[in-house]
Amino acid sequence: EDLAFASYTNGASAAFLNRELANFAKQSGHTVKLITMPSSSSEQFAQYRLWLAAGNQDVDVYNTDVVWAPQLAEQFIDLTEAMKDRTAEIFPSIVASQTVNGKLVAMPYMTDAPAFYYRKDLLEKYGKPVPKTWDEMTKTAAEIQAGERKAGAKDMWGFVFQGAAYEGLTCDALEWIASSGGGHIVETDGTISINNEKAAAALDRAHGWVGTISPPGVLAYQEEESRGVWQTGNSVFMRNWPYAYTLGNGGDSAVKGKFDVAPLPAGAEGEAGASTLGGWNMAVPKYSKKQKAAIELVRYLSSDEVQKRRAIELSNMPVLEKLYDDKDIAAALPFMPAWKPIFQNAVPRPSATTKVKYNEVSSRFWTAVHSTLSGNGTGAENLEKLEIELTELQGGSW
Amino acid sequence: MAEIRLHQVRKSFGALEIIKGVDMEIRSGEFMVFVGPSGCGKSTLLRLIAGLEDITSGTLAFDGQTVNALPPAKRGIAMVFQSYALYPHMTVFDNMAFGMKLSGADKAERDRRVRQAAEMLQLTPYLERLPRQLSGGQRQRVAIGRAIVRDPRVFLFDEPLSNLDAALRVATRLEIAKLHRSMHKTTMIYVTHDQVEAMTLADRICVLNAGRVEQVGTPLELYENPNSLFVAGFIGSPKMNILKGGLAQPYAAPTIGIRAEHLAISGEHGAWRGEVVHAEMLGSDSFVYVDIGAEEPVVARQNGTASFQPGERVSLTPDLGAIHRFGEDGRALGRLPARGAA
Amino acid sequence: MAEIRLHQVRKSFGALEIIKGVDMEIRSGEFMVFVGPSGCGKSTLLRLIAGLEDITSGTLAFDGQTVNALPPAKRGIAMVFQSYALYPHMTVFDNMAFGMKLSGADKAERDRRVRQAAEMLQLTPYLERLPRQLSGGQRQRVAIGRAIVRDPRVFLFDEPLSNLDAALRVATRLEIAKLHRSMHKTTMIYVTHDQVEAMTLADRICVLNAGRVEQVGTPLELYENPNSLFVAGFIGSPKMNILKGGLAQPYAAPTIGIRAEHLAISGEHGAWRGEVVHAEMLGSDSFVYVDIGAEEPVVARQNGTASFQPGERVSLTPDLGAIHRFGEDGRALGRLPARGAA
């Protein structure tokens, strides 16, 4: 049968996917057409939404973000039965994130978590350790920034992150708050926990960065802008996803070989930092006329071998726990071990709890955070307002 | 080759009535000339006949058949517009050939007819030019050419010669007359301000005044027997001299009119005495303006170059039989019975 | 109030030379009329003087000062365009007032001048209309009005009366003459095809032919002593009769010309015999076309209504002293010495 697979791809993954799909075709006899989606996840989401709402039968498998499963649960078939032999080997937290009311909405096949990038050379030069807490980071960054600027690097900054008002800011801010003991915006039982002092303090602290150790423009930065500053050697620290690792070590990078990664700092000494969980999954829409073949495809693409190849070739993080101890992978991806502790501290966004309202929750949240960052009210004020908004949004239940 | 009948035709633009109930019959093959003061509705009447405007009320019939609602293309007309209305993007040739092309005429025939018309209108050197590269008179000739290459039932000409020089005007006028004769006597309606054109071309002239027909008749009828003061004043150049009150009284009418050529000038005695105020010399004749105490100076014609100087006192003697008499209402009263010199 | 001098003025459109070296002097306060066949370059010459077109070569001077590069606005001219060029979005009033408004004239004065001009041109009822709601003649009058409300050094008129009826034309012509007198003798240049206008208005007439000046002189000079066959044929309506070869020989010239009014018609004997081919009756006079074996029929004028019918054989007798003689090259040779009837 002819299947259609809607997925975002990039240069490397397209080549990889095409090869795997060809493989799959050889094995199963089903050909697969790739429907390329835009890279912006909100655009993908809107597109899927529309297609699904209209009962589009032209797509058989969707590539979905971690946070979407609860929102689209109704329109995808339950994969629990089909995947039950697999799910046991996957990080349970990941499986949980894709399970809604006991229904496995989407099959995870890769995961993602951000890390704290630091400049080895600069820390060495100023004799500083890798910061363990945000406050420490602030101090170190300020010091090195001042020193470097005096030394002539006029454009040097301390820390870059994703400060634009978008989903990325939700991730960043969730990390600051969760690592400071401020909760997870909405807890798994549905309570709105965001309006607390620790969270407010975490936001105020981040506000303190803007314009001092972070460029004012950080308020419009997404991943690429941060990487731009970082990779031209103009920042001491950066919060970013694994992709920046490979690129940072690319041929013409100014920071090639001069940096390393660590888990994100924590709120206080001794606590653990937090990394927001990312990752991608595959789901089969109930409108598909070829569900059986589609499930075969999902099974194939989430199989051990494919995940392993994916890890080796694309540096994608597998969702299978056992692969992290795989020798081949460790050989191919020396930084992989560095990410293991990061995963252990990964926190999910409250998407499972807030279900279809997640996007709006996230939007309200990042708006509040962005306001605080831009000095439009204190953290406490904005979070108080946020709480009211979220309560109203929650209505009777999530 | 169509008889045109207008019955109580009216036309209003908004609240403004421009044509105020025209009744007229134009015979098949007739050459009818419309004259009248600027703005009296000549072009409008032509446009009604062409079907470019809706008739507000009344009927218009071609050969007995009402055509009020017949679209212009179906009426079998050709028209020369007062404002040329050339196709700016087409060459002179194409402008002239366009109508024939549309009617599906044979290419060779089209070519022949256009070239013939161009020759006649002295447009041959300009056939490949665009209208904007032509002089005013040349444009006007193209507009004429465009109409005459076609073979319509009715020709409508709206001041077609106004921008031509005298020689060309005479030549074109003759060509139009020839055309009229040759084209199996196509019906022609012609608007003009030129007395000579009106007098020489027309089978009949229709004098319009403020949307109404004043008089219809052959040129000489109108010239010699205008049935109103208006027609008398309008036909003939220079204008007929109009005298009122005391000056008219001796001729038993409230108002009399006498043409310039019917006034003899002499140094000594005559019916009226006055002072020469101005003399216009045209070469062939002269017009002498004499102030005899009427509202306006009286004009008298003299053959050749005038021998009178402004300021000179002269006498004027009217040809009695040529005196037109008008009533209070401006209607003609009939000539004086006797003829002779005073 | 400006003396205009053209020295070897030439104008080409692309490769086409339209004005071929014109030398002319127009005196300050003079009323100069340009006449010439359609397309000979009259409008172009006017536009050169106005500064609307660049002079290709030669110099144009106003009061001794070269103005080749002076923009039109600075030349102090007013112009009536052959194509009117009214501002389509302005009412008649605004069209006329626009120029004055910009020159900062006082509102009351402006109003007065516009109303005065409108009155004179019989435009008062139309002051609030837009150009497209006017008849052809009304538009033309607006164009005239626009020029005359201003107070320029030089007036340029390009066939300003061509769309007016005879009465209005005479009236307007007189107004223009009056204007000329009243305006401290503003220099006026006037293009026309109307013989009467040319003869009556002009201080001097300039006859143009294919971009060259043929002759400049007072109207009667041109009428009575044309210095070329071209001028002879062009001035006067109907055209001067031109006779060649055997018919001209007796008068000792290759070509002779004789005007219609200098030919006497009689039933019996005369210099030339021929057959009447056509008679045009204008009311005041008649023109009788007689075929005497020349290339074209000869025209003779007869006062009043003609008594000759086509087909009738008649004799023509020229006024000997009025015979114009021309050489092979078309130049005038001078009149016959003696005067008398043949």
Place this chain on the structure above:
Amino acid sequence: MPVLIKNTGFYALVALIVLVAVFPFYYAILTSFKSGAALFEITYWPTSFSLQNYRDVMSSGSFLRNLGNSVLISTTVVAISLALAVSAAYALARVRFRGRGLLLLTILSVSMFPQIAVLAGLFELIRAFGIFNTPLALIFSYMIFTLPFTVWVLTTFMRDLPVEIEEAAIVDGASPFVVITQVFLPLMWPALVTTGLLAFIAAWNEFLFALTFLSSDTQRTVPVAIALLSGQSQFEIPWGAIMAASVIVTVPLVVLVLIFQRRIISGLTAGGVKG
């Protein structure tokens, strides 16, 4: 002397306008020759000259096909909407009938809904017609923004044409169709070219419909293809390739404009009428 100053001033203005208009594009060209970290460095003049980005774009999947799709779709859209609009404009501009103003407003009101708001409804229609994922889907849906625009602009311009010229044609026996095609259209070149170009570019650059109504890579149009150009990983934006692609897709438009702008000339109606 003042003429010189005036001319200098004029050309300075021209230069300024061109500079502002073209600079970003120039910068895009510069960027398209760069790769890697050089992308983040500011340069005003070309420093490197690598065609790698262009090669990448051209070889990536179906870019050439996408270009072809765009040409096909935009051309068809412009042809259809001009054809429809010209005839509608004739009626709206040249014939007086009741409800003309209301009709114009109704046509305009189609352009008053945000594009995203009609997305769902249009999608349903397209699926109902069975033209999802075909060029027809776009040709059809682009009418929603090209038609009101072309109708309005052409109506405005057609109104300005002298009435006498139309009447002359009518008397010459021209049907309305002939009047439109043989008399009006040649006189409206500036308006036609302008609306045509603007509509073409609008169709050429449309993104949202193209993304939603087409699902296979080979059917897609260039804006989507560019947006789908991807770096090596999710967050990396392939600047060099995007700029190269933009340059490539802008070139046909530039050529188109160069060809057609000659038609934007004045004085087309000169000499036609007096008054």
Place this chain on the structure above:
Amino acid sequence: MESGPTLQAQRARAAWVFLAPTLLVLAIVAGWPLLRTIYFSLTDASLTSLDTARFVGLKNYLSWITLKSGRTVYTGLLADPAWWGAVVNTLRFTFLSVIIETVLGLVVALVLNANFAGRGLVRTAILIPWAIPTVVSAKMWAWMLNDQFGILNDLFLTLHLIDHKIAWTASPDTAMIAVLIVDVWKTTPFMALLILAGLQMVPKDIYEAARIDGVHPVKVFFRITLPLIRPALMVAVIFRMLDAMRIFDLIYVLTPNNAQTKTMSILARENLFEFDKFALGATASTMLFLIIAAMTAAYMVFGRVNLSGGDR
């Protein structure tokens, strides 16, 4: 006195034939989607349950409940301050961008209308901003406006126009300015080209009359050119206005989610597709439609746009 329909009536009938194809196409392509959107704004539809949507009347626009305490609580779009913020942003953006673009468009069009060597190339160059896909040019500008490696900051610093790098798209104070800069850059060519076409249709002999009248070029422009190109200008402005009121992609790419630049379209999209509030999105779209219609109507009344123009 039998006679068929008047010539005018015949023309009118022919007119409908000429209009029919356009009206038909528009009815099909726009009728259903527009009516659907308006319908959904009166229901509780969500994208997951389009077909089972229930009619709720005007609740999405405005509804209120009186609490036991006697306090009245308003809900619905019209009671949402975010909506009114978007309205204000949109109107501000529209007002500024349309005015600036009209003025600049006029200047550019006048320049392009002049005869000079290389005019064709310049005309083409002018159109480039409009020719680059918005998706691309918005990103390009985001890149150029970047505070760290954006070329504009560098350029302005070099020229000493600013003394420190400005985060154009990030700072609440400059976000709107950044959007305006890009929009003006991008759409001025649109205005310029339409106005240019209008300029080219003005009869030339009128200018000659004006030259004779000694009208100063500036006055010629305001008193003759402008009135004559007014219809073309009005149409250009109307369409610019409609586009500006509906602005979406530029802001979506350049300053997404920035409260200062959130417009009605952005808000509508958010509700339609991102949040699970399809009905509210439809409501916002309908409101946007109504606001645009009102603005257009006001503009036509005050601008004295003549819909039934022409004299036939």
